[in-house]
Amino acid sequence: MKIQSVHALQIFDSRGHPTVEAIVELENGVRGRGLVPSGASTGSHEAIELRDGDPARFRGKSVFRAVAHVDGEIARAVVGRDAFDQAAIDDRLVRLDGTSDKSRLGANALLGVSMAVAQATAAARAVPLYESLGGGAGTLLPLPEIQIFGGGKHAHGRIDIQDFMVMALRARTYEEALEVTFNVYHAAADVMRGRGGLAGVADEGGYWPNFDRNEDVFEALLAAIVQAGYTPGREVGLSLDIAATDLFREGHYELGREKRRFTSEQFSALLLGWMEKYPIVSIEDPMAEDDWDGWRRMNVAIGRRCQLIGDDHFTTNLARIDRGIAAGTANAVLIKLNQIGTVTETLRAIRRTQAAGWLPVVSARSGETEDAFIAHLAVATNAGQLKVGSFSRSERMAKWNEVLRIHQHLGARARFVGAGIFSEHGITLPSR
Ligand code: PGA
Ligand code: ZN
Numbered sequence: 001m002k003i004q005s006v007h008a009l010q011i012f013d014s015r016g017h018p019t020v021e022a023i024v025e026l027e028n029g030v031r032g033r034g035l036v037p038s039g040a041s042t043g044s045h046e047a048i049e050l051r052d053g054d055p056a057r058f059r060g061k062s063v064f065r066a067v068a069h070v071d072g073e074i075a076r077a078v079v080g081r082d083a084f085d086q087a088a089i090d091d092r093l094v095r096l097d098g099t100s101d102k103s104r105l106g107a108n109a110l111l112g113v114s115m116a117v118a119q120a121t122a123a124a125r126a127v128p129l130y131e132s133l134g135g136g137a138g139t140l141l142p143l144p145e146i147q148i149f150g151g152g153k154h155a156h157g158r159i160d161i162q163d164f165m166v167m168a169l170r171a172r173t174y175e176e177a178l179e180v181t182f183n184v185y186h187a188a189a190d191v192m193r194g195r196g197g198l199a200g201v202a203d204e205g206g207y208w209p210n211f212d213r214n215e216d217v218f219e220a221l222l223a224a225i226v227q228a229g230y231t232p233g234r235e236v237g238l239s240l241d242i243a244a245t246d247l248f249r250e251g252h253y254e255l256g257r258e259k260r261r262f263t264s265e266q267f268s269a270l271l272l273g274w275m276e277k278y279p280i281v282s283i284e285d286p287m288a289e290d291d292w293d294g295w296r297r298m299n300v301a302i303g304r305r306c307q308l309i310g311d312d313h314f315t316t317n318l319a320r321i322d323r324g325i326a327a328g329t330a331n332a333v334l335i336k337l338n339q340i341g342t343v344t345e346t347l348r349a350i351r352r353t354q355a356a357g358w359l360p361v362v363s364a365r366s367g368e369t370e371d372a373f374i375a376h377l378a379v380a381t382n383a384g385q386l387k388v389g390s391f392s393r394s395e396r397m398a399k400w401n402e403v404l405r406i407h408q409h410l411g412a413r414a415r416f417v418g419a420g421i422f423s424e425h426g427i428t429l430p431s432r
Pocket of ligand 1: 162
């Protein structure tokens with residue numbers, strides 16, 4: 001099925017910042033669209049999101065050049081090609097750009113088109129995206145990793161640690177996992193209200209972190225879990241994204257709120273202390289993106305007791321994932337489409353992660369749209385985990401809701417192993 005036309009427009013993401021929407025039309029008139037997300041705590045090895053940089057327009061954030069690249073060069077390169085050969089189209093896009101970081105045409109331009117091609121082919125096959133992307137092999141519904149408090153760059157540094165999340169460890173279905181999260185999320189509001197600290201939500205829908213110390217957040221989170229009727233570490237585990245690259249300055253890790261400064265060794269010791277004290281089942285970016293020694297040290301110290309996820313550390317980049325696998329720096333990889341810039345490269349990153357016996361965690365960005373592509377990506381690849389931010393704001397709920405629809409569509413073919421994904425991969429959470 002040939003591509004008939006490709007075009008793009010500037011739309012706005014969940015922060016109200018400009019982003020790219022690409023639309024691909026096939027020769028039979030069927031269309032697909034791709035809406036590109038955008039990060040705030042980005043890794044320096046990510047593919048480049050092209051922004052115009054004109055202070056007179058949208059504070060320099062407009063994406064009119066990326067849109068023009070879609071309408072011009074990119075359209076000319078892919079019109080007439082077979083949409084069903086996603087890999088060939090994506091390889092063509094990568095070669096057309098010609099840079100290692102997609103900075104010429106922009107990863108936002110390339111990804112919008114790549115996602116739109118995937119959506120158009122699913123529509124042409126008259127099947128949901130997960131089925132089209134996964135060739136019918138995707139049946140595993142993901143365990144949600146859901147933010148309760150959002151800090152770091154998503155809350156103007158109001159607290160240092162970026163994501164305080166929960167995972168429903170004993171949920172037997174995806175729906176039950178959402179119910180557990182619902183209970184904890186709303187109990188957390190009650191806890192914050194009780195402390196006089198309820199002040200709205202941060203970028204990903206988690207409560208605004210009105211706290212003085214990072215450890216205060218743990219206490220509030222544990223209180224919310226208990227108030228919701230659960231035992232921390234039994235039904236509900238804690239999951240952290242330290243986003244440590246943002247805390248790393250001139251060779252040291254800094255907790256700005258507490259005015260404390262750490263060497264790499266000291267910082268990993270602090271985190272390991274938290275892991276002793278709190279029921280943490282997953283930790284992401286505990287070390288800065290290029291602190292490879294720190295990463296190795298953390299991985300050795302944690303052993304197989306906890307999921308250790310690289311986000312800024314890997315940036316969904318095959319070369320970095322390979323290096324991490326060889327060096328033993330983690331046991332899981334955060335997967336974000338726009339870190340690498342095409343659907344095919346993202347699928348390859350997931351497959352490489354899985355082939356190493358590691359866990360892929362499909363993830364949204366802090367700047368999101370109503371596009372629920374990643375819900376389909378998680379199921380299509382049997383990734384087993386999905387991280388979308390919190391349990392509020394429609395750009396987040398669009399993804400959680402889409403998995404509910406996928407469950408309906410899969411019917412009896414749907415599988416859910418929940419936290420069983422950890423033991424299946426040799427990660428044994430301490431029993432509580
Ligand atoms: P970002 O945050 O989208 O701002 O990078 C998400 C994350 O760090 O996981
Ligand atoms: Zn992260």
